[in-house]
Amino acid sequence: MEDPLRIEFNEWAxxxxxxxxxxxxxxxxxxxxxKMGVQLDAQVLDVGCGSxxxxxxxxxxxxxxxxxGIDISDEMIRVAREASIAFPNLEYRVASAEDLPxxxxxxxxxxxxxxxxxxxxxxxxxxxxxxVLKPGGxxxxxxxxxxxxxxxxxxxxxLKVPVxxxxxxxxxxxxxxxxxGEIRTERILDPSPVPEDYIGTSFKSREDYLAYRAAGSLMxxxxxx
Amino acid sequence: xxxxxxxxxxxxxxACKAKxxxxxxxxxxxxxxxHRVYPIRDDIPVMLIDEATIEDEEPAGNS
Numbered sequence: 001m002e003d004p005l006r007i008e009f010n011e012w013a014x015x016x017x018x019x020x021x022x023x024x025x026x027x028x029x030x031x032x033x034x035k036m037g038v039q040l041d042a043q044v045l046d047v048g049c050g051s052x053x054x055x056x057x058x059x060x061x062x063x064x065x066x067x068x069g070i071d072i073s074d075e076m077i078r079v080a081r082e083a084s085i086a087f088p089n090l091e092y093r094v095a096s097a098e099d100l101p102x103x104x105x106x107x108x109x110x111x112x113x114x115x116x117x118x119x120x121x122x123x124x125x126x127x128x129x130x131x132v133l134k135p136g137g138x139x140x141x142x143x144x145x146x147x148x149x150x151x152x153x154x155x156x157x158x159l160k161v162p163v164x165x166x167x168x169x170x171x172x173x174x175x176x177x178x179x180x181g182e183i184r185t186e187r188i189l190d191p192s193p194v195p196e197d198y199i200g201t202s203f204k205s206r207e208d209y210l211a212y213r214a215a216g217s218l219m220x221x222x223x224x225x
Numbered sequence: 226x227x228x229x230x231x232x233x234x235x236x237x238x239x240a241c242k243a244k245x246x247x248x249x250x251x252x253x254x255x256x257x258x259x260h261r262v263y264p265i266r267d268d269i270p271v272m273l274i275d276e277a278t279i280e281d282e283e284p285a286g287n288s
Contacts (some may be wrong), residue, residue: 003275068232070272077269091232094271099239101263101272106235 003096005118008161009050009073018051018079021114024202025144027190028217029054029113032142033061035219038109041065045107047097047129048072048115052080052090058111059090065108070095097125102132109133112141117164126178133224139180140221142188144212146171151203151212158201171220180222187216238263240274255280 012018033054038044038061046055049069059067069092071077077092084090095101097112098121110129119125129139145152147167156163166174168185175183190213198206236245236254243258253262254270261277263270 003273066232072273074266074269074271078267081269092269093236094269094273095239096273099274101237101239101245101270102235103237103242103244 003072004161005120006072006074009071010075013051013073013075013079018053018076021050022053025113025142026053027192028142028144028188030057031188032113032140032217032219033057033111035221036061036109036111036138036140038062039065042108043106043134044068045070045100045102045110045129045132047100047110047112047125048118049080049092050076050113050115052084052092054111054113055080055090055092056084056087058109059084059087062089062109065089066091068093068102068107070097070100072096098128100128100132104131105134106132107134108137110137110139112139114142114144116141117143117145117166118161119164120162122164122166123174123177126174126180130178130180130224135224137224138221139175139224140219141171142217142219143171144217146218149212149215149218151208151215154204154208155202168218168220171218175220175222178222179224181225182221182223184219184221186219186221188219189213189216236270236272239272240277 042062042065044058044067046069049055049071055067055069067090074094077094203209238256241259245254245256253264255262262280263272263277
C-alpha cells in the first residue's frame with residue numbers, strides 16, 4: 001500500500017505548496033541553519049527536504065562538501081531537483097526517514113525542518129539519523145507544531161495525515177533515547193510582520209497567529225557522541 | 226545517468242543497509258545482499274522498500 005504521507009505531500013507538491021511552505025518556514029529555517037555553523041566541506045543530510053529550499057541554503061554553506069535531500073514525496077523531489085540545477089553539490093533521493101538508504105557514519109550534519117512529527121515512528125527516524133551521522137555529527141530539527149505552542153494545535157484537525165503532538169521534554173527524550181548528547185532546545189522567532197488584515201487558512205484568527213508567533217518555532221539539536 | 230559515483234558509494238539498501246550497485250542498463254540500484262532493486266525514475270533513485278522488486282541472481286556465465 002502506498003504511504004499516506006507520500007500521497008498527501010505529492011498532492012501538496014502538485015498544488016504548488018512547496019513555495020508557500022518556503023515562505024512560511026524560511027525566516028526561521030535560515031536562523032537555524034546559521035546556528036548550525038555548517039563547514040565548507042560538510043556532508044549534510046536534509047531529512048524531509050520538500051521543495052529543497054533549505055537544502056539549497058545548506059549547499060551554499062557546504063560549497064566544497066555535499067548536501068543530500070531526501071523526501072517521501074517523489075513529486076516534491078521533482079520540484080526540488082528542478083530548482084537546484086545550479087547546485088552541483090546537491091542531490092536528492094526519494095526515501096523514508098524511517099529507513100534511510102545510507103551507510104553508517106556518512107554525514108557531518110543533519111537538518112530537518114517541520115517534518116519529524118509526520119513520521120509514524122519518530123523514534124525510529126531519529127535513531128536512523130543518528131546512525132548515518134559521523135561521531136561528533138550534529139542533528140538540528142525545527143518544528144512549529146509542539147505542545148507548548150497552543151495555537152499550532154489547531155492544525156491537527158485540518159491536516160489530512162496523522163501527526164504527533166510532543167512537548168519540548170518529549171523531543172529531548174527522543175534525542176536522548178537515540179543516543180545523542182549535548183541536547184539543546186531553543187525557541188526561534190519569525191521577525192516578519194503579520195498583516196493587519198490577516199485572513200489566512202493556517203489560523204482561525206489574527207490573534208491566534210500572533211500568539212503562535214510569540215511562542216515561536218522549537219529548535220532541538222543534539223550531537224552524536 | 227545523473228547518479229554521481231561518490232554518492233553511489235554512500236548509498237545503501239534501506240532494508241538491509243548493504244551496498245547497492247547501479248544496474249548495467251541504468252534502470253535501478255540493486256542491493257548486493259538482499260537483491261532488492263530500487264527503481265531510478267527520471268534520474269531520481271526511489272530508495273523505498275515498498276517500491277523495490279526482488280530480483281534473482283543473474284545466471285552465471287551470462288556475460
